[in-house]
Amino acid sequence: MSAFADQLLVLVMLINLVMLGTSRLVFSIRAVAVQGVILGILPGLINPFSGHLAGITAGIILAKGIVIPYLIGNAVHKAQIRREVEPFIGYVSTLLLGAVFTALSFAFAEKLPLAPEHKDLLFVPASIATLLTGFLILTTRRKAISQVIGYLVMENGIFVFGLLLTEAMPVMVEAGALLDLLVGIFVMGIVINHISREFSSIDTSRLRALKEE
Amino acid sequence: MFFFLEPTAYLLTAATILAASGVPGLLLRAPLFGQRIAAFAVVIASLLGEIAVIQLLGGSPAAFYQVDWPLPFGPALFSTDHLSTIFLFPLFLVTGCVSVYSLAYWPASEQSSAGKLTFFLGLFAAAMVLVVVARNGVLFLMAWEVMALSAYFLLTTEQQSSAVQRVGTVYLLATHTGTMALFVMFSLLRSTTGTFAFPASHALAQTLPYATLIIVTALVGFGGKAGLMPLHFWLPGAHANAPSHVSAMMSGLMLKMGVYGILRTLSFFVALPVWVGWVILLLGAWSAVNGIALATGQRDLKRLLACSSIENIGIIFIGIGLALVGIQAHAPYLVVCGLSGAFIHIVNHGLFKSLLFLGSGALIHGAGTREIDRMGGLARRMPITSTLFLVGSLAICGLPPLNGFVGELFLYVGSITDGITAPLPLAALVAPVLALVGGLAVITFVKLYGIIFLGTPRSAAAAHSHEASGFMNGPMILLAICCLAAGMSPQLLVRLVTPVVGFYGDVAGDLFTQASSQVPLLPLTFVNILLVILTLIIGAVYLVRLRGSSQPRSTTWGCGYLEPTPRMQYTGTSFSELVVNLLGTIVAPRRERPVMTGVILPRKAAFHYAVTETVLDRVLSPIFHWIGLGFSYLRKLQHGQLHIYMLYIFATLFVLMIWTH
């Protein structure tokens, strides 16, 4: 089974690159959703079945795969924007950077010893790569939506790592984390709406009133 | 023993009363009543304090109080000794006088700020008492900072005016920075002794790791408060813009707290590095000369007095320096005379400087201005004030038969004696310096007294000035009498300082008497009396002669010019111009010469003249400007771009990762 898990993790990393490459917001939202679903499936592949596990799977898929994409999609719809125009750093270069970061994350994973049962899994590099991808999106994109997406990708990356410890993690904590994430995204959605209303655009590069001269 | 309490207890009670004295004024509906209560309380407290001083001079031992407060700095310790006494005597005397004076000078019936002022005045005095009796570093720091802050609130009483605001800010920044130096000092002391409690005197070896650092930080922190050059820049403005009775306390008492701090710190060490004495001596000499030079050029009555405070502090430090040098070179005369001179001058300056500041308050009250050149002829309308002011001026010039002379006499004798006998010829060079300072002081105060009180009024306000009320004159008279008494019989002063000199310079009593026998005290008294008698006789003869003869009145001889107007009189500025030109490098006057226009008849032209505040205007302001410029570049880091902020976060993460691998 774990082989399949690895393939899924590779898929996750590919999705990262895709997201770095695309400019269409709706598309990247869908991509995040897919990532979320994959995250939902993964624990079932590496852990024996349990009620706890089922709960987690359901929760993750529900939250990351359905609710959150819906919330953001809503925001996009309200803000009536299609694509991310001229990011701070171009797509090709971000793509390259993404590739570099993925490589780096493998190096990082090498440095840190894994538990024997995780030795041959790609969890660590995948999670780090995803994290860095999220960071890349956060720092290079202009649109508020894209930044939310970046944040989500980061979260996904963290979850990927979290999957190593699913049974270690008490339900309460995971549920709480998910819930917080949900509420966070929800609030961000609202804020984005307000932004688009205030500035008639969600181009965050315009949010520069607050600074020191 | 007919005293009910022992000294420290008296002092602590006095401090408590002082601190609480202003509270009724804040709470009561009738502010004037509150102010009266406060004045009464302060007088009572001062009396208690003086009782304690008398006890201590009488040699009765002071108790050591230990309060286990819940702060992590060890127990709070209070005690007092001879070193404290010498500062406490003028402290209580002046405080009492000021509180009575303020009833008339800053009456709550007219001044809405009186309540606040009275409160902080009490707090100020109490804090100073605590500073002197504190025996724990942090307790000392707290008292110190409370003193500094209440002084700030006192001097910004008229906070509406921008000038007051400015000098207040400068003062606050200066004193806070100084306090930081003290933070370091007491921390180092703590790390050497292992406790915040003051070490016993002469308990620390000079070879301790941080000895030098401790002394330097003490010189910076305390010297700044004392107004030692070049840390004096806050002083003239602050003293000039505070209400006069506040200036009296700040100049007469607060500056001395800086001196106390240094003396206390130095007393911890059994022996001091050689350079300390010389450094202090040089700083003192520098302050004395520059201070009086600055004073000469001033046009603002209170600024002038403030600058002369710098001079007097300088003289005090000269004394201390001489003593330290003497200790190093085992020159007992130098030690005894230097210390005696310093301590006597500490007391004297407290007396006559307060007298002069209170007098300037009376002047401002009467003539409504601080500009020397707008006054004149006030002696006719303010006879009492003018007389008292004359006493103060003579005293501050160090002229016999007043008290100012005594302290300087000790310094002269000390320096010359060891200059001519002991291996310290260089010490003798102090005498000419003092002589120069004395000469400049005469210029300054002749100008001050002559231009303000004599001649004819230069402004309408001066012409309609009025004598101050009894509440204001009473305290001044008391101070003047003290000056006169101390001057006529210097033994009083010597008796005052004998114990502290013995305690501080740890010189045996017989040696003290032997050394101070060099100083002609009895002859001085004799000469003083002779001087007075002679003056009276000649005066009497002269007056009798005048009675007999005709004495017609006329205008002043104008050298043929028959219509002299007040504006034709010599002004203070023109009086001091000659010497200011000689001292140009120190005083650095700023002139704007008039440009004469007009073909036949010259048109109106303006002439501006001001004495610059050298350190502040030419050193600090530029530095601040450049630093501010540098900061404004750094401030670009907060540029408002979210994605770069993100970058900061990850950069930090990255750096930490790299740094540790």
Added chain:
Amino acid sequence: MLFALVLLPLIGALFAWVVPDNRLRPLTLPVVATIHLVLTALLVGNAPPPSPGGWIWLDPLGKVVLLCISLLFAVCAFYAVGYLAYRQKRSNRILCMGLLVCLSAMGLVTITQHLGLLWVALETTTVSMAPLIYFNQNARSIEATWKYLLICSVGIALALLGLLFLAYSTYVAHRDATLLLGPLMASARELNAGWFHAAAIFLLVGYGSKMGLAPLHTWKPDAYGEAPGLVGALLAGGLVNCAFLSILRVYQICLASGTEIHFFQQTLVGMGLVSMAFAAVFMAHQSDFKRMLAYSSVEHVGILAIGLGLGKGGLYGALFHLLNNGLTKGVLFLSSGNIHRSYSNKTTDVVKGALTRLPWSGGLFLAGFIAITGSPPFSPFISEYTIVSSAFIEGRHLVGWLFLLFLVIVFIGMALTVLPMVMGAPPTDTEPTDYEDRLLTVGPPFFMMAVILVLGIWPPGFLVTLLKDGAVMLGAQP
């Protein structure tokens, strides 16, 4: 009883939600706050033993933070009634609810021993504060909210990863992975060093950005500057302390591990000094007094970090300073809120002569300034001096000198902003708004100022012992 700390505010929030009237709704705040304060007093008096799972326990560290938060919140609650009376045009439903939810989350932070739960609670505070920053609903506030939300969320996400690393380090050490403080400390020595180190870094950065250590502080001036005064007070006095508590927890584990602690302390000192330097630079010529307060908060976070990093004597100072900073910032923010109300402007080129126009608020602001810059007889002096003196006593002279240097620069910058504000004559060209000092807007900060004064002169015995216990938990000699 401990759960009451969490539930009570939630119930209050529900209540605030249902109350229709904009005038009555704020009254829920003082009611809840008062009960909360009483509860706190009882719990601090005698805390119940740890819960069976060991998840819930109010240890001394928690007590200190809880005490600060509860007191601060109570004061802010009473103030809010007076403040919101002036803001009737705007619905305060979200505000009241947000405040209460935040209170409950903060309560949870203080009582939990489970790092995961701690993280959840902290994230909750972040999210629940966001709408409050947006209370004024203008372009600037929305920008501030956005930046706050995103930066804090990202930071806290990193902290989560740190937690996972921590858990995994136990896992690698062949123990069943846990995030419970007790077991973690017990097994700290066996933990896998690599993972643990990574975890420490991630946690420090994550919680650091929430706490506002430079250079992770970028959201602070914006959020503090645009939020209403009382929200600012809670941000600076509440959230900061919660984040600090989380860092304290990490510190405990590092301490237990024995090896990691050195790196952690060094980093803390370093970041602390950097924060103070940033604050010093940004406070000079700062014309917006609320942003100035934000930078002052950065500075004091730095002081806390330094105190913690110095260890030994510094620990007591850090814990005490946590309390003092919270309360003093409260005074400053509340009084600055009043001044802002009265001038309807928060730049010093308009705001002048506050002492004359608002004797009480102006006076409190001035007093707060004097207190926060570490002047006796106010309590911040005690804590700051404890820290700096311990720096010198430990022979860390460079740290001590830099500390004082930054303090001086900060003082100068702050004084040059504050003094012209409060002193001088009020502007004649701008009309004062309808705001005037009332009991409810001035009383609460005044009370807090009194508390600071008392703490500075004679802190009550129980507090001293509490702080001492806390310091001992962090490795100080008993």
Added chain:
Amino acid sequence: MTDIIIHCAVALLFPPLLLGIIGKTKAAFAGRVGAPYLQPYYDLIKLFRKGSVFSETTTWVFRAGPVVTLSATLIAVLLIPLGRHAAPLSFSGDMILFAYLFGLSRFFTTIAALDTGSSFEGMGAAREVTFSCLVEPTLFFTLITLARMSKSLTLSTILIYPTPAIWLAAGASMLLLVGALFITLLAENCRIPFDDPNTHLELTMIHEVMVLDHSGPAFGIILYGAALKLFILGAVFVNVALPLATGNPLVDWAIFVVAMMALAVAIGVVESVMARLRLVRIPQLLVGATILSAFALLLVLR
């Protein structure tokens, strides 16, 4: 006892004669007969007879000025030794008091001048205080040098100390001292080249212009005081410059009186052959004197 009586007698009666001698000398140089030697005495008596005119602006300070000045100067007279005879009033440290008594008298002279409110007298006062301020260090350097030599702080000792032997031993520094002292003497007594006692242009005067408004007895007191001052500093100068001592007191007295007369003549000569310095040059000369005396001290110290 006799010495004290002589001392007082000489000190009180002799001074005006010096002025007379100076006048005569100058007259001689100018080729005139000049006023009789005793003219100053006649003047004083006349002045004491006269009534006084007072300006309305003046106060008691104006009247007190001359009185205090005179009494201070009289006490100074009691402190200095004349010739080889110790002063009637001498104690360790009296040299400092001596200097400060001059300060006191200066203070009162100048405020009395300012009391008139006349700009000319203000001008004079300003110059007086400024120049004396520059003279003061010189005086002290000189006194310290002598004190260092004689290991004493008593005027009587240190001024009688110089003997031919000393001159031979430390001639250089003694010469410097004498030079400095002579400049001091001229400056303090407002003689040419510093000030011209009988110029008629107020703008250029120093001392004379300060006393323009004094009349009658007051003016007499001032003139007498001035003469005393000249006498005192002259005595100091003579003591240092002319260390002749015969065992016989009366002879010593005679020597002293003659020496003083000689000094007066010398001053007269200087006044006749030299022109008045420009005001701006005066400080330079005074500082020069200070440097001379300081150099003397250094020579002694090494």
